[in-house]
Amino acid sequence: MLNPLPNTVTVHALNELSLVVNRGESVGVIGRNGSGKSTLMKLVSGQIRPTSGAIHASSTPIMLGVNAALVPELSGDQNVVLGCLAMGLTHAEIAERFDEIVEVSGLEKSIHLPMKSYSSGMGSRLRFAIAACANPEILLVDEALNTGDAQFAARSKRRMDELRSEAGCVLLVSHSLETIKDMTSRTVWLDKGDLIMDGPSKEVTKAYMKFTKELSKGNNITAANFRAEVQSSQANVSIVDISRQNTRSAG
Numbered sequence: 001m002l003n004p005l006p007n008t009v010t011v012h013a014l015n016e017l018s019l020v021v022n023r024g025e026s027v028g029v030i031g032r033n034g035s036g037k038s039t040l041m042k043l044v045s046g047q048i049r050p051t052s053g054a055i056h057a058s059s060t061p062i063m064l065g066v067n068a069a070l071v072p073e074l075s076g077d078q079n080v081v082l083g084c085l086a087m088g089l090t091h092a093e094i095a096e097r098f099d100e101i102v103e104v105s106g107l108e109k110s111i112h113l114p115m116k117s118y119s120s121g122m123g124s125r126l127r128f129a130i131a132a133c134a135n136p137e138i139l140l141v142d143e144a145l146n147t148g149d150a151q152f153a154a155r156s157k158r159r160m161d162e163l164r165s166e167a168g169c170v171l172l173v174s175h176s177l178e179t180i181k182d183m184t185s186r187t188v189w190l191d192k193g194d195l196i197m198d199g200p201s202k203e204v205t206k207a208y209m210k211f212t213k214e215l216s217k218g219n220n221i222t223a224a225n226f227r228a229e230v231q232s233s234q235a236n237v238s239i240v241d242i243s244r245q246n247t248r249s250a251g
């Protein structure tokens with residue numbers, strides 16, 4: 001940021017990095033709190049703009065759970081229509097998928113109540129169900145947003161598995177390394193806004209575990225040295241700028 005406003009603080013949530021995700025890839029994103037994972041997802045989904053650089057996408061990336069701009073005063077079912085229209089579905093497609101969306105949301109009769117009367121978990125479930133019906137080519141999942149109960153978790157996992165198998169590519173943020181190893185073949189490790197490692201999920205999670213283990217033992221210098229060592233071994237990764245080029249297709 002060149003000219004920050006007075007009394008403002010500039011946060012470098014994410015530094016320059018280059019990431020190419022190919023069709024058919026499932027990519028995990030891991031890192032400590034505040035490392036830039038959600039920022040990366042928001043950049044890719046277009047919720048925020050990068051200060052510099054470019055993001056190129058072959059179609060509009062859909063972020064599960066947050067992409068639909070819903071209106072609290074409207075009922076759940078009205079918001080289903082609104083959210084689907086916002087994602088580019090036609091009225092005929094919405095009518096076709098409506099029952100499935102309500103089923104995935106698990107809201108049953110509450111679907112007719114105003115959304116402002118929902119608990120945060122109920123709201124998340126509705127947003128998830130709406131976003132999940134879009135069959136996106138580029139699917140973004142930020143597990144930090146998951147607030148559903150156990151029953152919903154099982155239902156959303158099922159739908160997420162279907163989506164993953166149908167999507168061209170998936171980016172998954174999770175603090176669960178088991179989930180990452182289970183669901184992705186490639187993982188990027190971010191730390192303090194830097195890309196530390198990009199490689200096979202098994203290797204990256206192993207390195208990240210070693211790093212966090214040293215930190216939890218209080219061996220901060222050993223951890224920092226290891227981080228630097230891993231990062232420098234990745235130095236052959238080309239660094240290019242990021243920004244976003246949206247190729248939104250008309251409804």
Ligand SMILES: Nc1ncnc2c1ncn2[C@@H]1O[C@H](COP(=O)(O)OP(=O)(O)OP(=O)(O)O)[C@@H](O)[C@H]1O
Pocket residue numbers: 011012013014031032033034035036037038039040144
């Ligand atoms: N709206 C904001 N205003 C100011 N700083 C922000 C904002 N959003 C994020 N940040 C900062 O950007 C950095 C990266 O945040 P981000 O949410 O991307 O991290 P994260 O890796 O997703 O963390 P977590 O694991 O806790 O969800 C952090 O230092 C955070 O404080």
